[in-house]
Every structure is written in structure tokens, then in C-alpha cells.
Amino acid sequence: xxxxxxxxxxxxxxxxxxxxGVFSETALAQARDVNEHALLLDxxxxxxxxxxxxxxxxxxxxxxxxxxxxxxxxxxVAQYVAPAAVAPVAMPAPAPVVLTxxxxxxxxxxxxxxxxxxxxxxxxxxxPAARTTLDxxxxxxxxxxAQSIAAVGxxxxxxxxxxxxxxxxxxxxxxxxxxxxxxxxxxxxxxxARGETxxxxxxxxxxxxxxxxxxxxxxPDRHVFVEVSGTRIAK
Numbered sequence: 001x002x003x004x005x006x007x008x009x010x011x012x013x014x015x016x017x018x019x020x021g022v023f024s025e026t027a028l029a030q031a032r033d034v035n036e037h038a039l040l041l042d043x044x045x046x047x048x049x050x051x052x053x054x055x056x057x058x059x060x061x062x063x064x065x066x067x068x069x070x071x072x073x074x075x076x077v078a079q080y081v082a083p084a085a086v087a088p089v090a091m092p093a094p095a096p097v098v099l100t101x102x103x104x105x106x107x108x109x110x111x112x113x114x115x116x117x118x119x120x121x122x123x124x125x126x127x128p129a130a131r132t133t134l135d136x137x138x139x140x141x142x143x144x145x146a147q148s149i150a151a152v153g154x155x156x157x158x159x160x161x162x163x164x165x166x167x168x169x170x171x172x173x174x175x176x177x178x179x180x181x182x183x184x185x186x187x188x189x190x191x192x193a194r195g196e197t198x199x200x201x202x203x204x205x206x207x208x209x210x211x212x213x214x215x216x217x218x219x220p221d222r223h224v225f226v227e228v229s230g231t232r233i234a235k
Contacts, residue, residue, distance in 0.1 A: 104233050106145070106231035106232065106233055107231060107232050107233075108229070108230075108231055109144060109229065109230065109231070109232050110227065110228070110229040111137070111140050111141050111144065111227070111228050111229075112225070112226065112227040112228075113133070113134075113137045113224075113225070113226040113227070114223060114225045114226075115130065115133045115134075115223055115224065116200070116219055116220040116221075116222060116223035117129055117130065117133065117219075118130040118133070118171070118175070118222075118223060118224055119171055119222045119223075119224075120222075121156065121158065121215050121218075121219075121222060122158070122159065122167070124167060124170035124171045124173075124174050125174065126174055126175075126178060131178070134175065134178050134179065134182075135182070137226060138179065138182045138183075138184070141228050143232055143233070144228060144230045144231075144232050145230045145231050145232065146188070146228045146229060146230030147188070147230070148188050148189070148190050148228075149179070149184065149188050149189045149190065149226065149227070149228040150190050150192075150226070150227050150228070151172050151175055151176055151179075151189055151190070151191045151192075151224060151225070151226045152172060152191075152192050152193070152194060152224065152225045152226075153167075153168035153169055153170075153171040153172030153173075153175075153191070153192075153193040153194070153224050154168050154171075154193075154194050154195070154196075154198065154199075154200075154221060154222065154223050154224070154225070155167045155168040155171070155195050155196050155221065155222060156196060156199065156201075156218040156219075156221035156222050157196045157199060157203070157206075157218065157221065158214075158215070158218065161195060161196060161197075164195045164196040165193060165195035165196075167195075168193035168194060168195045168196075169191075169193040171193075171222075171224055172191045172192070172193055172224050173191065175224045175226065176189045176191055179226075196221070199218070199221045200220040200221050200223070201217060201218055201220055201221055205217060206218045
């Protein structure tokens, strides 16, 4: 049997062949990676390989980044992104340290006055110089926290024992009155009198009782002893 193609049938066969070729080329182009446009391809659309297994490149199109079978894969490198700057948080200012000074401790103190120039022989009135001595004593006990002031009156041995006892009481009362006049409360001043019982001189030193020498010798016996003790805040 002889196959006879008419001109119409031949034209139809050529058209089908061309369409098939265009379709195959399009399919191969779509199958290839976009990065393979610069590779040298054979008639089948496969990359042309060298004897060392490397792909041949053409001078057309962009250089491929990587292609399976022709280029080693390029590992993705993570890019370091610096953290956003954080504004420093303002810290509250520390509270000022207040140093409290330690309270001063009270100091125990004793002030005594033993003045033998306060009175004349046989007298209970204060001498002018006695007032200056007592003023100094009052200034010395200022600020001293004391409950009481002890004052003791004395007399010399001239005269009777009874009269000397009364004289010693009058002398200590005179000293108390002066202290009260300077602002010291009367109830704080405790008084007592010893008369001639506790002299400051010895009888052998002052023998003659009726002359000026003996009167001057026993002047230390005519005195008032004042003492106050308490606490004072140290400055």
C-alpha cells in the first residue's frame, strides 16, 4: 500500500511539528531556573558540561547566582541586625544622708566654796569682798542641774560655845539670803551650823584670844562652806 499525502495533509503535519517544538522549548524554558539563562545549552536544552563536570557559560544574560548541578549552592548568611538603642532610664536621685549629731552626754560636776574672808570677828554681815566671791560662785553653778545646795556655817573659838553656835547660824543664813537674791530658789539651799566645834586652826597656833594677832590667826575659822553637785551638759 502506498501512503500518499496530499498537499493539505503535509501542511497540517508541518504545523503540528512546529507547534510541538515551540511547546517543548517553552516547557524546557519554564523548567529551567531563571539563573540558567547564561548557561550554554545543547539542542535538548540541557547544560553543556566540560570534561571536569563544569557548566559552560555564554556571554548573554545575567551571571547565574547558583544552579543545581552547575554551581555550588551559596549558603544564606544571616545578617546581624544591631538592637535598637534603648534610652537610659533615669534613676531617682538617692535620698541625702542626714547625719544626726550624737546628743552630748551630761557630765557630773561639783562646785565648792570655802571662803574665810566673808566675815569679821564676831560679825555675821558679809564683807564687801564677800559679795564678789559669792557672785563668782553663782556664775560657776549656772547651768548645773542640781537638786540642792549645801551650806555650812562656822565660828572661831573666841566667846562662848553657845554664842558661837548662834553666830555660825547667822552667817550661813546671810549667805543663803544672798544666793536667793541672785535667783537661786530658797528651797534648794539647805543650811546647817557647826559653831566652834570644827575649827580650821589649832589651839596651839592661836593661843592668845585677846589680841589682834590672835584674831587674825583664827580668821580661817570664821567661814561658810558651800557645795553643790550635779550634772551639766557638755558644750
